[in-house]
Amino acid sequence: MKVASTAPLLFFDSGVGGLSILGPARELLPTAPVIYAADSAGFPYGTKSEAEIAARVPALLGRLVERYRPRLAVIACNTASTIALSAVRAALDIQVVGTVPAIKPAALLSRSRVFGVLGTDATVRQPYVDRLAAEHGSDCLVLRHGSAALVQLAEAKLRGEPLDPTIARDALSGLLDQPGGDRMDVVVLACTHFPLVEAELAVAAPRPLLFVHGGEGIARRIAYLTQEQPWPAAPSPGTAVFTQVDGDVHALQDALRQYGLERIDAL
Structure with a gap:
């Protein structure tokens, strides 16, 4: 399947934790377009039941893939990966990288x-x-x-x-x-x-x-899976997507910019 150079990488977490995966990925793939999605309405995942996470994560990722058409999705969350990774892979028609304890x-x-x-x-x-x-x-x-x-x-x-x-x-x-x-x-x-x-x-x-x-290892995996694909010649501003945009999200803007995420969007 041919991939457009503008097709983004999609990173998904309950909050800002996935930035620890995005950072190393940016170092390896500096011109990669990026969508960073945080389920702020469902945060935190670590205190939720397995059933809640198993139902919520595939549904959200399905909506994100439909809207942003990424080339690859990264579940940049250990909790979501250990519970919902297989269900997400079954539901999506793109490659999905999980995050597991090192x-x-x-x-x-x-x-x-x-x-x-x-x-x-x-x-x-x-x-x-x-x-x-x-x-x-x-x-x-x-x-x-x-x-x-x-x-x-x-x-x-x-x-x-x-x-x-x-x-x-x-x-x-x-x-x-x-x-x-x-x-x-x-x-x-x-x-x-x-x-x-x-x-x-x-x-x-x-x-x-x-x-x-596992940040560096996940970044290497992303680079390996996309090694034959085209990338833009220069970096572009990334987008941070939140399921609930509130004062806490706006307080994150300076930190998000440090990871190249210049825009904020709502899902």
Whole structure:
């Protein structure tokens, strides 16, 4: 199928977390047209039921694909990917890239053979995470903790609000205070929001920890899947699409511009 050079990449998340995927993708594909879609009306996903997410995400992505005609869609959200990726792929006639916890890299990097998975409540309880841990970290102790507050911290950071340092500290304590947590040396940031507050997590850590996430790997996957396709000669302003446009969205404008998203649209 022939692809127009102006056909965009579509990135989808519940909020701004997917910017941690968009950033590395922009570095690899600097002239790629971009639509960044955030389900602000449904945010946050991490506290919702599997049934809600499984129904909501394919329907929203169907509407987005119909409106913007992207060449490829990226579910830049761990929660949505672990629950709805197969349903989205079945519903759309374009390639769909999911975002899964970076458990394989963590297992390769951990010297103590104890690593943590820090995500949303919905992500850390998924059987998909069980399978990844069994496949790639069978000789490791894999600790898990869900933090809804850390998702909100990332959103607040991008709105330019003052940040409560106890939120990052409490999120890490949820891993460190478990049996074996004193030996943990690697933390998987299993929510795309969390790399946006990696600096805050590093400051809150009582000792040096290695944080890993999938942003660069997803960017390489996007580049690979589109390697034969044409791109514009020069970058163009990207569009951020929200399912609900309110004061919080307008407060994100400066941060969105840093990722090349100059326009705001409503779905």
